[in-house]
Amino acid sequence: xxxxxxxPKFRVLKTGQSMTLLCAQDMNHEYMYWYxxxxxxxxxxxxxxxxxxxxxxxxxxxxxxxSRLKKQNFLLGLESAAPSQTSVYFCAxxxxxxxxxxxxxxxxxxTVT
Amino acid sequence: AQSVAQPEDQVNVAEGNPLTVKCTYSVSGNxxxxxxxxxxxxxxxxxLKYITGDNLVKGSYGFEAEFNKSQxxxxxxxxxxxxxxxxxxxxxxxxxxxxxxxxxGDGTTLTVKP
Numbered sequence: 001x002x003x004x005x006x007x008p009k010f011r012v013l014k015t016g017q018s019m020t021l022l023c024a025q026d027m028n029h030e031y032m033y034w035y036x037x038x039x040x041x042x043x044x045x046x047x048x049x050x051x052x053x054x055x056x057x058x059x060x061x062x063x064x065x066x067s068r069l070k071k072q073n074f075l076l077g078l079e080s081a082a083p084s085q086t087s088v089y090f091c092a093x094x095x096x097x098x099x100x101x102x103x104x105x106x107x108x109x110x111t112v113t
Numbered sequence: 114a115q116s117v118a119q120p121e122d123q124v125n126v127a128e129g130n131p132l133t134v135k136c137t138y139s140v141s142g143n144x145x146x147x148x149x150x151x152x153x154x155x156x157x158x159x160x161l162k163y164i165t166g167d168n169l170v171k172g173s174y175g176f177e178a179e180f181n182k183s184q185x186x187x188x189x190x191x192x193x194x195x196x197x198x199x200x201x202x203x204x205x206x207x208x209x210x211x212x213x214x215x216x217x218g219d220g221t222t223l224t225v226k227p
Contacts, residue, residue: 004156031213040122042203042217043157050212058214090156097213099164101147102205104156 002026006091006105013081013112021076021108023091031094032074033058033102034066036087043090049074050097081112115140117206119218126194127226134189134221136204144206146187147215148178151201160202163187174198194225 004025013019023032030051035043045058047066055066063085065077074093078085088109092102116139126132138144145164149157161172168180178189187204201222205215 033214035217040219042117042219044217045214048212048214056212092156094213098207098209099145099162100213101159101162102149102157102215104149104158106154106156 004091004093004103004105006089006108008108009106010109011111013078013110015082015112017081018077018079019081019110020078021089021091021110023074023076023093023105025072025074025091025093025103027093027095027103028071029093029095029103030071031097031100032068033092033094034064034074034076035090035092036060037090037107038087046076046089081110083112086110086112115144115206115208115216117204117216117218119202119204119221121221122219123222123224125224125226128196129193132191132194132198132223132225134202134204134223136187136189136218137185138187138204138206139185140206140208142208144185144187144208146178146180147205147207148172148176148187148189149203149205151203151220157203160189194223196225196227199223199225 033048034046049068052071094100148160163180204218
């Protein structure tokens, strides 16, 4: 049972380039989330989804877009990367939302130069 | 709005001693509280949660936490620390009206010395 899988694990982008981060979960979870982790700032929610075909903005959505075309996948896109988007990105999923713990992937370390 | 504070960036304890990692929260409504642990280059792993009921909850690896409504706290504890407990610990809070959106504290680095 793989749980939550994130690809790629590492990526270096130049300012202005675009990329897509892929998150896949095999637990049939309804809820999926994208967080970014920066030193000393904990985790901040970028976007989330409460089910297939739905997306919503989190705390820091600017500069990012998401899609949830299939229940098991949640994609995070950066259309024009900026150095401020250098971070570690975590995808998470949960079965029921409010009373369920989050299951995290191992993260994608993104550097924008 | 909901928020979480972890007042200590770092906690150092000797192996075999009890440990406490502090967490306080602020929410409108009933809180649902979680502790997660993160090892280097890994995602967060769930340790324990408080939803309702007994204020003392037990979780993985011998950890426990006590919910204190009057002090709005949810401190993580372990009676006897292990070197392998050294990691980054996060407290998180959510309420049942916000689609499971968790708000995390900034994290506390626990170092257990032999």
